[in-house]
Amino acid sequence: MTMLDDYIKKAERVLENKFGIKPERSRLVYHEDWTSFIKENGLSLYSESVFLPKDLTAHLPNDRLEKVLPLVFHELEGHGSYCEHNLQGKKLVEDEKIFSQLKGEEKLKFAYECSAYFQKIKPYFEGFAVWMEEFLLKGVGREDLWLERREKSKRMPLDAHHSYFDAYSILKEFEKEKGTYELWNTIGFHVNKALGGTK
Numbered sequence: 001m002t003m004l005d006d007y008i009k010k011a012e013r014v015l016e017n018k019f020g021i022k023p024e025r026s027r028l029v030y031h032e033d034w035t036s037f038i039k040e041n042g043l044s045l046y047s048e049s050v051f052l053p054k055d056l057t058a059h060l061p062n063d064r065l066e067k068v069l070p071l072v073f074h075e076l077e078g079h080g081s082y083c084e085h086n087l088q089g090k091k092l093v094e095d096e097k098i099f100s101q102l103k104g105e106e107k108l109k110f111a112y113e114c115s116a117y118f119q120k121i122k123p124y125f126e127g128f129a130v131w132m133e134e135f136l137l138k139g140v141g142r143e144d145l146w147l148e149r150r151e152k153s154k155r156m157p158l159d160a161h162h163s164y165f166d167a168y169s170i171l172k173e174f175e176k177e178k179g180t181y182e183l184w185n186t187i188g189f190h191v192n193k194a195l196g197g198t199k
C-alpha cells in the first residue's frame with residue numbers, strides 16, 4: 001500500500017499549504033471483511049466507508065487503490081478535518097462524549113436532539129467531504145478518479161429529495177461566487193491565506 005500512503009501524504013501537504021490544517025488525531029482503520037464490520041456496527045449495507053466522530057476513526061474496506069483513495073479523502077481528510085477543525089464538527093465530537101455519559105430517559109432525549117442537529121448540518125458535512133474529494137484528487141493528479149466519484153455522488157441519497165452531489169453543488173456555487181477561503185469560513189472553519197503554508 002505504499003502508493004496509497006504516498007498519495008495521502010501528498011494530499012495532506014496540499015491541505016497544509018493552502019489552509020494550514022490537516023487531520024491530526026483522526027486515523028484510518030482498514031477492514032479485511034467489510035460486510036462483517038458494517039453488520040456488527042448496524043451500518044447501512046450500502047455504506048462503502050464511514051467516519052465515526054466519537055473516536056475520530058475513518059473505516060474503510062481493504063481494497064484496491066482506485067477504490068480506496070477517494071474514500072480516504074472523503075472520510076479522513078473531509079470528515080476528519082471537519083470534526084477536528086470546524087465549529088459544527090467539534091460539536092459532533094463533544095456531543096458523542098456527553099451522550100456516552102448519559103443514561104435512560106436523558107440519553108434518549110439527547111439522542112433525539114443530536115439526530116436533529118446532525119440532520120441540520122448534514123448537507124455541509126457531506127457536501128464538504130465531496131468537495132474535499134474533488135480538491136484532493138485533483139491536487140494529487142487523479143482527476144480521473146474524481147470524474148467517477150462525481151457521477152457516483154449523484155446516485156448517493158442525502159435525504160428523500162437530495163443527493164450528495166446536490167449538497168456539493170451548493171458549496172461549489174458559493175465558492176465560485178465568494179472564493180475558497182470564504183466557503184471554508186462560512187461553513188465553520190477558521191482559515192485564511194496567511195494561515196496556509198505556515199508549517
Ligand SMILES: [Zn+2]
Binds near residue numbers: 125126129
Ligand atoms: Zn460522508
